[in-house]
Amino acid sequence: xxxxxxxxxxxxKSNIGSQPEVMGILNVTPDSFSDGGKFASFDKALxxxxxxxxxxxxxxxxGGESTRPGAVDVSExxxxxxxxxxxxxxxxxxxxxxxIDTSKAEVMAQAIAHGADIINxxxxxxxxxxxxxxxxxxxxVCLMHMxxxxxxxxxxxxxxxxxxxxxxxxxxxxxxxxxxxIKRERLILDPGFGFGKTLEQNYQLLAQLHQFSDLxxxxxxxxxxxxxIGNLLARKVDERLAGSLTTAxxxxxxxVSIIRVHDVKETVDALKVLAMTVKYQ
Ligand code: 7PJ
Numbered sequence: 001x002x003x004x005x006x007x008x009x010x011x012x013k014s015n016i017g018s019q020p021e022v023m024g025i026l027n028v029t030p031d032s033f034s035d036g037g038k039f040a041s042f043d044k045a046l047x048x049x050x051x052x053x054x055x056x057x058x059x060x061x062x063g064g065e066s067t068r069p070g071a072v073d074v075s076e077x078x079x080x081x082x083x084x085x086x087x088x089x090x091x092x093x094x095x096x097x098x099x100i101d102t103s104k105a106e107v108m109a110q111a112i113a114h115g116a117d118i119i120n121x122x123x124x125x126x127x128x129x130x131x132x133x134x135x136x137x138x139x140x141v142c143l144m145h146m147x148x149x150x151x152x153x154x155x156x157x158x159x160x161x162x163x164x165x166x167x168x169x170x171x172x173x174x175x176x177x178x179x180x181x182i183k184r185e186r187l188i189l190d191p192g193f194g195f196g197k198t199l200e201q202n203y204q205l206l207a208q209l210h211q212f213s214d215l216x217x218x219x220x221x222x223x224x225x226x227x228x229i230g231n232l233l234a235r236k237v238d239e240r241l242a243g244s245l246t247t248a249x250x251x252x253x254x255x256v257s258i259i260r261v262h263d264v265k266e267t268v269d270a271l272k273v274l275a276m277t278v279k280y281q
Contacts, residue, residue, distance in 0.1 A: 019275045020252050022267055023059040023099060023260040024052035025224065028082045029066040029074070045086055046093070053096050056268035059118065061260060062086055063101035067122050067195070069154045069227075079107050084114060091115045099142070105129030112137045118188075120220075122146055122195065124173045125182075135181035142188040142220050142258075143173050147196025154227075157196045162204055163211050166191050170215055188258065190220040194227055202228040206247060209254035218257035223247040225262055245270045 028045055049060055064082035065074045083100060084107075090098055091114065099118035100111040108119050108130060116139060124143040125131050134141055145166045147157055159165045170189050178184055189212060191205045202223075212219055223229065229243035230236065241263055248259050248267050252274055261267045 019271050019278075020256050020259045021058035022056060022264055022271070023061045023220070023258050024049075024055070024057035024264040025260060025262050026052070026060055026062050026086075027066075028062060028064050028086060042086065042089070046089055049090055049094060049096070052264045053094060055265035057096065057264045059097040059099050059258065060090060061099040061101050061118075061120055062090075063120075064107070065102060065104075067150045069150060069194075071150045076104050076106055079104060080110060083107060084110050087111060087114050087116060103127050103130070105133045109133045112139055118142060120144070122192065124169075125177065126173075131177065131180035131182065134177075134186075138186070140186045140188055141177075141182065142190050143170065143177070144190040144220075145169050145192040145195065150195075153196035154194075157198050157201065159201065162197070162201045163208055166205070167212060167215070170212070174215070174217075184217070188218045188220050189215060190222065193221070193223045197228075199228055199231055202226075203232075206250055206254075209251060209256060213255065219255070220258040220260060221248075221251035221256045222260035223251070224260060241266060249274055 026045060026048060052060060062083055064079040079102065083102065087098055087100065090096065097117040099120045100107065100116045101120045101122070102108055102111065103121050103123040105128060111119065112133070118140050119134065120142040121130065122144045123146065125134060125141065147153060174184060174187060177187060191212070193202050193205065197205065206223065209219060209221065224244045225237055225240045229240045229247065233243050235243065244261065244263060245266055248261060249270055251259055252271055259267060
């Protein structure tokens with residue numbers, strides 16, 4: 001599949017000031033919760049990439065492992081087969097930053113070798129070999145906070161103080177990364193909405209994202225279509241757009257650098273409207 005590179009990033013952002021980058025989600029797992037296997041086939045996935053680019057995405061995030069609550073593990077071989085050919089095809093046909101959502105060292109290594117621009121790890125490089133792989137490269141890496149593991153993380157989340165505990169986790173992971181030879185400037189932090197947090201804790205985190213700004217690193221926020229929206233509003237996954245856009249706007253107002261979403265076009269529109277007011281604040 002080919003794509004005229006002149007069409008890339010056709011959503012015009014030239015009239016607006018600084019605003020978060022939009023990361024479009026491309027799930028290539030057969031069981032991913034919100035787009036339920038829709039993009040499992042290669043051509044559909046590439047068409048979805050083209051659409052997200054023309055809708056104004058700055059980054060495409062490819063995930064080959066489902067981390068939805070209750071999800072089972074995927075093998076390294078399966079994840080590589082899902083992710084690497086797609087990464088190669090995107091890099092060959094488009095000009096767009098690609099992030100790889102993985103926790104496996106070998107997937108990270110092959111992704112970096114094939115031009116991945118960001119490694120996005122919901123396990124914050126805690127799995128075996130990940131630190132070493134990243135230390136040998138220069139790509140930025142997103143460290144996400146998760147309490148527990150996807151299989152059971154929503155059963156009984158507990159924090160002494162949710163913001164403080166997550167901040168402590170970030171401080172520890174930043175130190176570990178630096179000691180492994182991964183420069184601080186390469187790190188992006190993500191509090192991990194829905195990953196071992198109650199509904200209340202998720203909204204407290206959203207409201208207080210600015211509390212992480214003293215760590216001096218860019219923040220990524222991913223709330224799109226999640227249960228924190230569905231459970232609050234009693235909406236099914238395909239009825240969560242209004243809630244998702246609201247959370248994106250709140251995150252943008254807290255100076256988040258990257259917003260990870262399914263609905264790129266609508267999010268870009270919402271952010272443009274917000275950006276027009278920012279200059280008068
Ligand atoms: C996130 C993620 C998130 C980052 C997923 C889903 C589940 N990566 N990967 N942050 N969520 N950095 O999309 O709902 O919140 S998978």
